[in-house]
Amino acid sequence: MTNNVGIPSRCWCGKGIVTYVSKTEENPYRRFLRCEISLKRKKEQHLFKWVDEALLDEIQRMHEQQSRMAEEIEDLRSSLKKTVEEAVIEHKKSEDGVSSWDFHQIEFPT
Secondary structure, X not given: OOOOOOOOOEOOOOOEEEEEEOOOOOOOOOEEEEEOOOOOOOOOOOOEEEHHHHHHHHHHHHHHHHHXXXXXXXXXXXXXXXXXXXXXXXXXXHOOOOOOXXXXXXXXXX
């Protein structure tokens, strides 16, 4: 069975997804996603998902992905700063301490 997180594009059976509108008293006019063959094969457990829940799942998934990317960017920024600092120290050593440039004054955009 496929992962049913976010907005599905296919059912576990490989068929596409169709959007319907509920006509029940419990969920009037609420949109839902369903496998295109599920109405013909009611005994099988084909995909069914409320559209609003799928959208909330998708927003959560994107938020988590954005958080991971922000952490990666911060790690890269720290790594770059360390690499530049090491390069400056090596450069200073090669000049026998003649340079008065201070690597602590380097500012990185945030």
